Amino acid sequence: MYIATCASRDRMMRRALTALAGAGKAGKLRRAVRRYLASSSARTHAFARAFRRKHGPLSKLPDKDLIAIPLIAASTSAWRYSGGNPVAIPRPKRDGTSYRYIVQANVFQFAEELLAAAAVNAVSTPYATQFMSPRTGGRPKFEQWLGENMPTAARVVTIDIPRCFATIRHSSVADALPLPGKVMNEVFFKPRARTKYLKPALIGPLENKAHHAQASSSICGIAEGSALSSVAAELVLANVLRDVAAVGDAVRVASHGDNLIVLLADATSEGLVRQVLNASICLHFEANPDELAGRISSGPASQPFYFCGRWHRWSEGKLRIKIDPARKDEFVLRTHIAIEEARALNVAAARNKRVQRLRRSVLGWLHQYEGSADLLVEILDLWPLIPAEISTDKATEGDMK
Incomplete structure (x- = not known):
């Protein structure tokens, strides 16, 4: 199949980009990135991936x-805006009073994001102790790093960057992403400027972000949910880790998402460390220094500390980790509500999509908190409650309308 051949060629090109990046040949690398973004094989593979994610x-x-996929993919380009308005969906935050807006682009925009993100991932390397993405090992690697460094730590300092995606500076993103400026503008910044934000109540017409979102200024903010957003935030945060x-040599620093932890032997x-941490975050994010100072927590390494939804404690030569009970209860309650909402859907496509998302969410929590017996019991109770998908061969009356 031609699409499979394009996928194979795409992987070969990305390996070649990685090799060039390792050789340190900046001029050749820039030209190779441009050729990659223009490649018909890379564009076809990106569009096929986007179509699969959006439509199955x-x-x-x-x-x-x-047959139409390669033809359509040929019309997409990372060098020009494909048009259309991405939609930002409000998701409640844990505080229960504010929202996080997750942007959903159309299949053409998403394909362009995936193409640009593939190029960035091929030629860039996150900081050695960034553990958010799969390529850096995720939470298991973070916990391994923490267990190796806690024995020599005297103090533990933690901070989560407030509104990371909304406050990240465009200048820092431009410096961090190894992409041509026009590509960043067309794929990353221009769609964000045209995003339409749903009301938090999830009712009514689409509204302008100025009324229903914490709108970012013209110098900062990226779309959370974009294929490029996570890698952009990761590379910008790497600068903060380097500064700290x-x-x-007595300072050890790591991150998981927008959460940073510093272990101090002295x-x-x-x-x-607090001064450098505050200054570096303010350099790369539109942050209030006073607010940042209030979000920094510190304490003796011998005492339990909270980080990324878990309580950590070094005791008797072993790292002991426990899920925050409030976080677990919130997940269970939210999942029960989502199950009831899925049961109320009669249209096959909408219900099946919601059911698939529910299963991914539950399995994601199980994977993220692997080893928690309490959570396993909760998930074993939740899983049978997830409704079955509606067969597309037996479309309901709602589907036919």
């Missing part, structure tokens, strides 16, 4: 539609 497996498509690590260096 390609194996279910008739041949005439499969440069304080001295407790007297805490004041300097």
Whole structure:
């Protein structure tokens, strides 16, 4: 199949980009990135991935539609805005009073984001102790790092960057992403400027973001949910980690998402670390120094500390981890509500999509908190309650309308 051949060629091109990046040949690398973004194989693979994510497996498509994918992909380009308005969906935050807006682009925009993100991932390397993405090992690697470094720590300093995606500076993103400026503008910044934000109540017409979102200024903010957003935030945060690590050899720093942790072998260096941490975050994010100072937590390494939804404690030569009970209860309650909402849907496509999302959410929590017996019991109770998908061969009356 031609699409499979394009996927194979795409992987070969990305390996070649990675090799060039490792060789340190900046000029050749810039030219190679431009060629990659223009490649018909890379564009076809990106569009096929976007279509699969938005509309399901390609194996279910008739041949005439499969043939159309390479033709449509040829019209997409990372060098020009494909048009249309992405939609930002409000998701409640844990505080119960504010919202996080997750942007959903159309299939053409998403394909362009995936293409640009593939190029960035091929030529960039996150900081050694960033553990959010799969390529850096995720939470298991973070916990391994923490267990290795806690024995020599005297103090633990933690902070989560407030509104990370909304406050990240465009200048820092432009410096961090190894993409041509026009590509960043067309794929990343221009769609964000045209995003339409749903009301938090999830009712009524689409509204302008100025009325129903914490709108970012023209100099900061990226769309959370974009294929490029996570890698952009990761590379910008790497600069903060480097700044803090440069304080001295007695400082160990790591991150998981927008949460940063610093282990200090010398407790007297805490004041300097706080200053550097605050200054570096303010350099790359539109942040209030006073607010940041209030979000920094610190304490003796011998005491339990909270980080990324878990309580950590070094005791008797072992790292002990426990899920925050409030976080678990919130997940269970939210899942029960989502199950009831899925049961109320009669249209096959909408219900099946919601059911699939529910299963991914539950399995994601099980994977994220692997080893928690309490959570396993909760998930075993939740799983049978998830409704079955509606067969597309037996479309309901709602589907036919």
